Amino acid sequence: MTIATREAAIARTGWGNPFHFWQPRNACFWVYVLGVGYGVWVLAGTINQGIRLYAPALTASAVVFAVYAVLFWWFTERIDRYSKQPLALVVAAFVWGGFAATWAIALAGNSALLDLYGKLFGQSFQQAFGAGLTAPIFEELGKASGVLLLLFLAPRVVRTAYDGFIVGAFCGLGFEILEDISYGLNSASAEFGSDQLGTSLHTVGLRLLTGFSSHILYSAIAGAGVVYLAGTPAQPRRLGRGLGLILTAMLLHGLWDANVGLADGNGTLVLLFIIVEILAGFAIVIAVFHLTVRPEREAMRAVMAPEADSGVITPEELDALSGGWRQRYHYRKGGHGRAARRARHHRLEAAHDLADQLAASGGRESPRVDFARSELERLTP
């Protein structure tokens, strides 16, 4: 592969392009600002209702889910290892999911539609199937709309379906965390508010157990779908695939929320459904990951192949950089002894840094590229 191939890969994927949030000539910017602003206003009103009574429950939920958020943030950052998204972009995705999708869109839509189901089909139906027929619409579309806005706010950054996958995951993470905190707050009033910490932490525990397989997962799938649906210079439009992925996320969400109704209240069946849905959800999200990550790995290979040709990194390191966890694992384990394995780990990280600097300079030589190369040389055992 040549320098031209490298530059073409960087240009195609938008890797290294900066994201500037302030874009007054972009209609998506104003919709984003107004959506988040309205969501914050609704959330503030909700908190204001119960803060005098339920401050301990709110604080406990917020602390627990802040730790939870950090763990999932770290995980999602880890899987975004190829053409990494700028921090400002993933923060924007988190904020949209946490405030606009949740409080500006889902809360109003869910409440009204649930009420309508109760009026039209009775409260038993509403209790059993209402959430399953409501949340997939307003929650999934609310989160996916964040990916759509950011796709047009950062058209030179969000280029591949994998970018949509990552941005969607962060929208889902924001939604998950803020929704979980609100569930903790709502539960404080159970048992007439006589044991707010007990009832709240019980709900927090349940959400901790099931959260890993819900919003983040669904939104990652839907986020990839949005990019396929809209199309980008790096990802030709695939209408069927895009719609299919968004509908898959909605279906997974709907089934999850309608478990009790589908199982007709049978506890064993509910548990069985939960297990099957978690396994199916993971199988699908892993399949979407593999479907979308290939162009990213190819881009990494294109960017770093000239470095392998010139001996800055080894062919084995190039395979590890542009491969999956197995390649990275084998590369690291190839070192004899702990110190050697550690050195290999450092080399891999330094090679990532070099790739990021090459992307930031558009594939051209720059003092920072030189410095990143010198770091790799310094770490040569």
Next chain:
Amino acid sequence: MPIMTGLHAEERWRANWVPVDRRRLGMDRRTLVPAGLVVLLFVVAVWIVPAINDRVSVDDPIEAGDVIQVGPDVRFVPVAGANLLTGVRQGRPGPAGYPGTAAVSYGGVTFEVVADTYRGTPAQLLAQIKKTNEGLRVPDDAGFHVTGDPVTVTNGRGDQGAAADFEGTNGTGLVAAFVFGETGVEVEIVGPREVPDSVARQVAGMLQTVEPIGSGS
């Protein structure tokens, strides 16, 4: 992300420039459709669906013999002709069981029953309800708050509860609390200041019917 300087930064800045012939109302035309789609979703969620919901009103009249079950442990018998606002009739549970809240309206009076786990006495539950009522800042709640000293109320099978006045800016009522085993029950009765005696008697009768499941009475 490193700060860009030099030629490359300039190229990227130019790439983000919106030419005048690509603007509409000062906005980049290419961003209008996605922004419009998200606004449409917002409008549907915040205005259209709630407006449809507001316009749909469903009457679910109570017939003689109907019993409303609240959660797994409590029931009450609404007066025939009342309208079931929320709740499920006994014997017709959904897969999720019976909801913990039920409400009927009769003669302009709303009669709401909430059942949940509670360990304590009716007087303690009433005090807890008062504390919650005073602590919450609920918009559009017409300023209702528990007033007056608690009095003892008794249901049809002789269980004693505690009750107090419930006063608001446009209405009045009563809050009653019972505890059946480890299940607390809050009954909230709210209506206009003046109601016909017949309605008041029927509503008082409904309060008498609030009892635990399996009481046999």
